[in-house]
Amino acid sequence: MKKEKATIHDIARKLNITASTVSRALKDHPRISAETKKAVQKAAVKLNYQPNNIAAALRNGKSNIIGIIVPTADRTFFSSVVRGIEEIANTAKYNVMICQTYDNFDKEVSTVEALLNARVDGIIVSHGKETQNFEHFLKVKERGIPIILFDRSNDELEVSNVVIDDFLGAYKATEHLVQQGCKRIAHFTNARKISIFKERLRGYREALLDNGLKFDESLVVDSNLQLEDGRSSMEQLLKRKDIPDGVFSSSAYGILGAMQVLKEKGFKVPEDVALVGFSNEPFTSFTEPPLSTVDQHPMRMGNAAAEIFLEEMAAKDKKFIPQKIVLKPELIIRQSSLRKKPN
């Protein structure tokens, strides 16, 4: 159990110089001679020196760590965003610390607290479904540390955020269903207080109206959008006398549940009911038939969030004007909604 904890002082002692010089030499300070630098490098390797980031963090007031908070990391959407953040962050010498809230509000609050205490230099977060109160995020901002929201956001909050144009995504998806001949299109949504779902609902509605169909509130089903919810929502719709001939779901699992129920009951997809979901999770491409979906470009979203963070860090002190980046979603058309052969 050897605990070799070589510090710059050990290097200094070995070379008969001071820690200051060692510190400067290691950072390639111009006022240190090339000779000394080489000697220090060599000694550092020899003593197996590892910088103590904690000490540096204490002194500098920055830890070079970005905290990332997501509801869960096991959705490809979120893990891809994380990857996008890392791409940018790593090149700027930042490390990331990923925390999961499991959509639990209390856990979200305590996580923010923990990251703050860990003195992260910034926080990038997609908040949980339960989150109505945003004080914990404001607190971060007031502490002067950058906070950037992605995907799930809140316009009233004066912080930077990166989102996709949910309205447009939903609009495209719905319009596509109309073009495929659907006349009665249902919509699965969730907690309408959350901006992304509100926007998607709005896009769905506008697309209907713009295409000469009417918006029927009774075709909008509110649920938690998980697999089981999608199933029960579909079952509920199938009890009607005028069952829908198309469904646009605000989630990937929701539409999967719908498809399962439809097939179990003998309906054909897309002939009887055409389906389009949201979030291009991998599994949507290997269901039968493969599911059409709205791709959110998660990697780009992560890149953008990290870039905003870096800009905010650079602009430190000057007051930074929160910026909003809106990415364009892409409709990916697969078998589940394709009735007509493209000419």
Add this chain to the structure above:
Amino acid sequence: MKKEKATIHDIARKLNITASTVSRALKDHPRISAETKKAVQKAAVKLNYQPNNIAAALRNGKSNIIGIIVPTADRTFFSSVVRGIEEIANTAKYNVMICQTYDNFDKEVSTVEALLNARVDGIIVSHGKETQNFEHFLKVKERGIPIILFDRSNDELEVSNVVIDDFLGAYKATEHLVQQGCKRIAHFTNARKISIFKERLRGYREALLDNGLKFDESLVVDSNLQLEDGRSSMEQLLKRKDIPDGVFSSSAYGILGAMQVLKEKGFKVPEDVALVGFSNEPFTSFTEPPLSTVDQHPMRMGNAAAEIFLEEMAAKDKKFIPQKIVLKPELIIRQSSLRKKPN
């Protein structure tokens, strides 16, 4: 941009006491009067005091952070393990820092380095597929900080690890196929140097021999086990004149690829070819037919890893004998392998 950075000194000044007393009061030290403690608490709240964990970490030599390294967080298996770790770690006041290597060896090495510099108190890791050299892990151990491997491990390495009995899982899966009447069972494996795949191959082989079938090397296909690999492996097998009537894959995506190809070519699952995979990823339950698979109990695996970490921390200084925990896997039988109705 107000930067209220209240420290224990600010509290001390306000109450006309010293920082030592404040520090002790906040930690409920017995030698501090109840009165003082209350006053400190109140002042702390009033000044919006947030402890600086970095300062404490520097002084104590511990950060209360556990580093977790996984190839990728977007596989349910890994994210569940993380969740299992968090469950235990959080109750012991530890936070986790999740890092992804994307199965890239260099990234794995640099991640270990980064965690070491961040002065994490321990590292829990499942190494990448490329990893043949384990020096970076040994370095961690030599530094006196606990390192625990999970799932993918290496017996020659003298460090604690938590794995499932891969041999048993494969044995059960293969035996099940035999019981369903399969006579020519193929196996998808990966880089046989990795212990988990070697063990599964061994389990497959033993089960065949124990059940009166012979082991045919030509039915073992080596690939990277992703979706595309599963497809091409299956295509390769279908070119034979004596095509297999069962496939056991060491991964979930591999077996999915196989099923896709089989269905495209008009084979029936499980009647013509029965399939069993590994890793109970959610999607395996909603393919058609649903895929049989070996569940690895990822949450328990995470729990166990975290518990070992805590034990090692407690045993600090005394030399800790690396321990190995082997969990029993569970075979989950679904339609893809079920030919006979259970009586």
Add this chain to the structure above:
DNA sequence: CTCCAATGCGCAATCGATTGCATTTTAGGA
């Protein structure tokens, strides 16, 4: 009324790296 032992707090050093300013060394010009 003394004296001792709890009880409550303060002092000062420590963790390791960083950095403004001071000091020493070196090189080159006069």
Add this chain to the structure above:
DNA sequence: TCCTAAAATGCAATCGATTGCGCATTGGAG
């Protein structure tokens, strides 16, 4: 050879929390 500016390094304080040791109260026993 002397002097000075430039080059190279050293000094010491700092970041904030922690903690062993020591000092000063206070209460109660004898």
